[in-house]
Amino acid sequence: MKCLNKVMLIGRLGADPEVRYTPTGIAYARLSVATSEPYVDKDGNRQEVTEWHKVIAWRKLAEICGQYLSKGRLVYIEGRLRTRTWEQDGVKRSATEIEARDIHILDAAKAKPEPEEDNAPPLDDLPF
Helix, strand or coil, rough: CCCCCCCCEEEEEECCCCEEECCCEEEEEEEEEEEEEEECCCCCCEEEEEEEEEEEEEEHHHHHHHCCCCCCCCEEEEEEEEEEEEEEEEEEEEEEEEEEEEEEEECCCCCCCCCCCCCCCCCCCCCC
């Protein structure tokens, strides 16, 4: 029987992607993605619980993340779970994160605000 390790998320970026390179020159991007789920508590009040997910993208996908993603963007991420282990100051540590294979931007990029019109009089009209 085959096994399956697949994660699909739709959420918002909590920060701009952090793009770095390994010593051998391979690009990687770290993303923090929030997924929120609404519910109604026992008093009938609408509440929301948010989960934060650590995501890592590699190579060209990492570079694309750095170019096009920013804090607050709504994204669809498909990938697999990966657990890393390391030792730090004699303490064994581990982290489980999502290794992205595919990322789609689901919202439109916010347009940069237009500069306000300059209502100052032309320099030729100044009284001095």
